[in-house]
Amino acid sequence: MHRYTESARRYALHARLLWRAAPVHSVLNVVLVVASAATVTFGIVATGRLIGTLPAAVKAGVGSPAADRAWWWLAAAVAAYVTGPLIHAAENAVAQVVSARYLRLVFDMVAEVGTAPYGITHLEDPEVAGRLDAVKRAMRDWTFVTGVEQTWNLLATRLSGVGALVVAANWNWWAALLAAGSYALMAKVLVAWLATIFDDLLEATGNQRRQASYVRDLMTGAPAAKELRLFGLADWLVHRYSTAWRDAMTVVWRNRHRNLWPILLASAITLVVNAGVFALLARDASAGTVSLASLVTVVQALLALEAFGPLGDNQSALGRNTSTATMLVALRRRLGLPGLPARSPAAEPAEPVEPAEPVEHVEPVEPEPVPAARSAAAVIELREVTFHYPSRTEPTIERLSLHIPAGQSVAIVGINGAGKSTLIKLLCGLYPPDAGIIRIDGGDPSADEATRNRVAVIFQDFVRYHLPLRDNVGFGAHTRHDDDAVLAKALDDAGGTSLLDRLERGWDTVLSSEYAEGTDLSGGQWQRVALARALAAVAGGAGVLVLDEPTAALDVRAEAALFDRFLEVTRGMTTLLVSHRLSSVRHADRIVVIGSTDPTRTGTGIVEDGSHEELMAAGGAYARMFSLQAARFAAAGASETAVDPR
Structure with missing residues (x-):
């Protein structure tokens, strides 16, 4: 029972995310979904009525009232089957808008996990880092995106099942409910099974499977290619990868097989129930209690009750989506963030600006350059x-x-x-x-x-952004990121003016050869870019x-x-x-x-x-360390200037 309650809770969370991301478009899609389901149900009824009127129409001939009824039901059936795809197309178009806003919302939620808690303790926690990595990997999978897009198709299918149930209930309400219930039972069991699988995958991805992915990236990426070949590591890495992957997936495979029996049992129940329902319908038809029109209509309705059952890849994709979203929300709450971000207030309309009084034309004066501000x-x-x-x-x-x-x-x-x-x-x-x-x-x-x-810092492992030089320097003073005077002053103070001169695209050159018209920098050049970034921070307010x-x-x-x-x-x-x-x-x-x-x-x-001179005179720990380093550098041929302990 807990698994089924958990499934309902996940669907509720999914609905809240959709509403938070795109409320107007979500409502519009619900309206289209209801209309789509209604056309399916009406098509079932119209088709049955058309078949039922054909014998009398053929017998009475063209122009008879019976023929007119047949023509009317034919037009109604055609209208239903033509309108349905049109509504479905509109539904998919709106779904794309909802999907784009939904993805933007959850991507922002993930970004907030990494950036909103200012400290980095949570990112250094292996469990938190593993779960965050698992969520990011799952969101890059096509099933996550498909799960968002297929939400509306799945809902339309379920609602068409409701219409089919109403139609079938006109023949025998308890038999219709029994058939729909058997399909729903199988769907519930399958959804719970899929949720278990996806949860296991996320857990494995966050731990052992992440290690396997790391080894795989070593084998297929450029950074380790030289050493991999030089030391003959290929066979060892292949073995390590297969072992790590097998260890990671053992739990997933075991749970898949262990939880299969409820699905097999539910499938058997569905088969027996539907066989009995169709046997009951055949008995009524042979007894003459069901007309031809009703027979055709009820058969279509009973077959359409499959809408309550498992819905294949679409349902699997939605399961993947809800499982990932659930882990993301749980991770946010663990870090003290709200499960769902607060909705951004609508932008207020700008105040109307009064037209300025006309002024006499004045020749423009070239402003004097303003030096970059220096913080206290x-x-x-x-x-x-x-x-x-x-x-x-x-x-x-x-x-x-x-x-x-x-x-x-x-x-x-x-x-x-x-x-x-x-x-x-x-x-x-x-x-x-x-x-x-x-x-x-x-x-x-x-x-x-x-x-x-x-505070502005250049860490030992400072980031070498694969972005233009402007960004690599300007990130230090994000409030003056586009001020060329500030950037040029910082780069000049860092001794990097010659670097700027040799870049073909100047400030807009991407500092990575992995991009068109990009370029790599030497270690020393990167040091100057990093130093310029810190110096630019002074203009941004760093003290x-x-x-x-x-x-x-x-x-x-x-x-x-x-x-x-x-x-x-x-x-x-x-x-x-x-x-x-x-x-x-x-x-x-x-x-x-x-x-x-x-x-x-x-x-x-x-x-x-103390000062260098004071500490050297004191003859303590600093003096001993300095003298030891000086002797070592002197023995290695270092310059006297670099090691002179004066």
Whole structure:
């Protein structure tokens, strides 16, 4: 019973989504669906009446009242069979509009799952990430789209079954109900079975099946092609893929076979019931209690009761659709989002604009160029901040306090795993702290969007967007995305002017060779584009600029040059530099060393704090790390400038 209740709940959710996406067009389609079902029912009646009048019409001859009745029913039947396809065509046309708006709605719902909760904790949760990936994959499948489009055809078919039931009930109401009920039973059982299969597929897609898909993409994609051939991995990957796929699908296959017996039983019941109903009709016809017209009409109606039964691929597609939508809504509620998004208010009509008074013609004056706005530097305050990842029991950062005045450049250094990148993510509000306070100009970045907009970061794994150069730089200042002066200034400050000069389409060049007229960039060129993106953020209101080891792939001299360039063009701004190469950040106003402050604890705190010269003179952890790196680079032939510990 629970499975059948769940099916009804899913159909109700589907109806709410349709209404939310396109209320007017949905109502129009319902009207067309009812009209379509009515024409089918009328066609059944008209055909039966036509057959019933033919013997008398033939016997009476042309021009007789009997012949006139026959001609009338013929015209009615033709009208029904001609009108039906026309209504169906109109229904499909409106359905396309509903489908497009429905898909836009659910795509927005998926996008909101990934973006509306500002933090990234939920995206790093394997279970949530797996379910989100399963929903996205299911929505790309043709059955999801087909399920939306076929909703109205399925509804029209069901309603035509209601009309057929009414017609058949005029002969024998209980026999008609019994036949319709047997079909409905089989449909219910099949829908529940399909729902189980689709749910299993979504679960498998979100876990083991996702691993199988990853291995498949390795075998068929370009990124791993070189190593796959070099190391002879083809056979191993084929075996790994088949094993992972088989393990993922075992549950699906087992449930398919285990839940088949209700379908077989329902099919047997339907067969027995319909055989009995048609035998009863044959008995009545042979006894003369059913006329020829009624016999033809009832036979058509009984056959049309199949509309209550399984409806093949269309019903399977709708099942796939409702299963996916149900998982999406459940995922949204788990993340604290409303199951369905609030309907956007209708745009209010604009106020009429009064015509301006005519003015005397004045020669236009060329405006002076306005320099890109520079945001005020921000103050950063961390007090007793503690944070641990959900997958770990020990804190990554523990009771860390740090004050950074406006306009100061600060380098955050420490050994790998000390929590440097975690600290930056906390400053961005990507994670809320477990305890303590984080403030940027008095605002909480984990709760206030305006405060978050004050921070611009280039992460180590910064995104290389397959989009035009304009977007790759302009995303830093999305409020001034189309301001060429802002973009040009940011790219010039990042040392990327020569890059712009060599691109054939300039700012509109797509930075990927996978697109026509696109181009690839070298690692160093991408570094400058990323730096320009962060510098553009200043024009967009950022008051804190952060470089979180984005130059790890560069050699030490190139990294040092880029960091020095960054400090030069951001002088007066609040800047944070994160790097494991100490020679690259020694010119910062202040260096903060984070690490374990208590051997009995795993959390990170501040170990040392001061300028490069002060920390070297202190001879502590920073001096030891710097000297060790300097000796290593000197032994490797690095330049004296890059490693000079002065």
